[in-house]
Amino acid sequence: MALKLFYHPLSSFCHKALIGLYENNIPFEPVSVNLADAQSSAEMRALWPVAKFPVLRDEVRGQTVPEATVIIEYLDQHYAAHKLLPADPDRAIKARIWDRFFDLYIHMPMQKIAGDNIRSAELRDPHGVAEARATIEKSYAILEQELGDRTWALGDDYGLVDCAASPALFYASLAVPFSDATPKLRAYYGRLVKRPSYLRALKEAEPFFDWVPLDVKPTLPV
Numbered sequence: 001m002a003l004k005l006f007y008h009p010l011s012s013f014c015h016k017a018l019i020g021l022y023e024n025n026i027p028f029e030p031v032s033v034n035l036a037d038a039q040s041s042a043e044m045r046a047l048w049p050v051a052k053f054p055v056l057r058d059e060v061r062g063q064t065v066p067e068a069t070v071i072i073e074y075l076d077q078h079y080a081a082h083k084l085l086p087a088d089p090d091r092a093i094k095a096r097i098w099d100r101f102f103d104l105y106i107h108m109p110m111q112k113i114a115g116d117n118i119r120s121a122e123l124r125d126p127h128g129v130a131e132a133r134a135t136i137e138k139s140y141a142i143l144e145q146e147l148g149d150r151t152w153a154l155g156d157d158y159g160l161v162d163c164a165a166s167p168a169l170f171y172a173s174l175a176v177p178f179s180d181a182t183p184k185l186r187a188y189y190g191r192l193v194k195r196p197s198y199l200r201a202l203k204e205a206e207p208f209f210d211w212v213p214l215d216v217k218p219t220l221p222v
């Protein structure tokens with residue numbers, strides 16, 4: 001098979017790449033990696049020494065592609081019938097901006113909170129966690145203003161930003177729940193988790209849900 005995805009079914013950034021693959025029904029070989037196990041992670045570490053997943057390996061083109069956003073862009077360039085990045089340059093920049101927004105101001109603060117929960121007591125960072133929570137709350141408020149009446153992040157077409165938003169909001173909302181002050185965000189989230197591509201990734205993650213180190217354990221959307 002041309003494409004191999006090094007990933008773990010529970011990993012939030014891997015969900016983002018999986019959505020890109022599932023949106024277009026692109027065939028690939030899933031390689032589930034245990035980062036704590038040297039043998040299990042050896043092939044991925046050799047390809048991408050940063051050793052963070054997802055990592056896509058294209059055996060036909062001889063290309064290694066790390067970083068979920070870049071994977072989606074690569075799939076768009078070479079494999080996707082339905083493109084997830086807009087063709088129009090101005091809209092493509094907008095997609096880039098909001099993709100960064102979800103990664104940097106929701107997804108990574110969520111990881112900070114989750115990561116702190118698995119530290120030993122003396123290594124905990126309450127100030128950093130409070131900052132992460134405040135960043136997520138501020139981001140929710142920004143999104144409530146930004147989303148308007150759009151179905152998806154940028155309009156009628158589902159795309160890169162929605163791939164980024166799905167796992168970021170799924171996991172962040174377990175640590176920082178949506179409030180009554182953000183009804184548009186809550187409705188957008190409801191659409192994201194029912195999208196078949198994301199629901200498929202979530203169903204594959206479900207056997208591992210108890211491992212999630214957040215206050216509330218995830219459940220499948222109903």
Ligand SMILES: N[C@@H](CCC(=O)N[C@@H](CS)C(=O)NCC(=O)O)C(=O)O
Binds near residue numbers: 052
């Ligand atoms: N910037 C990367 C982030 C990837 C990332 O943080 N992946 C996490 C899993 S969700 C990981 O590999 N964590 C393991 C570690 O940090 O050791 C992307 O967008 O793909």
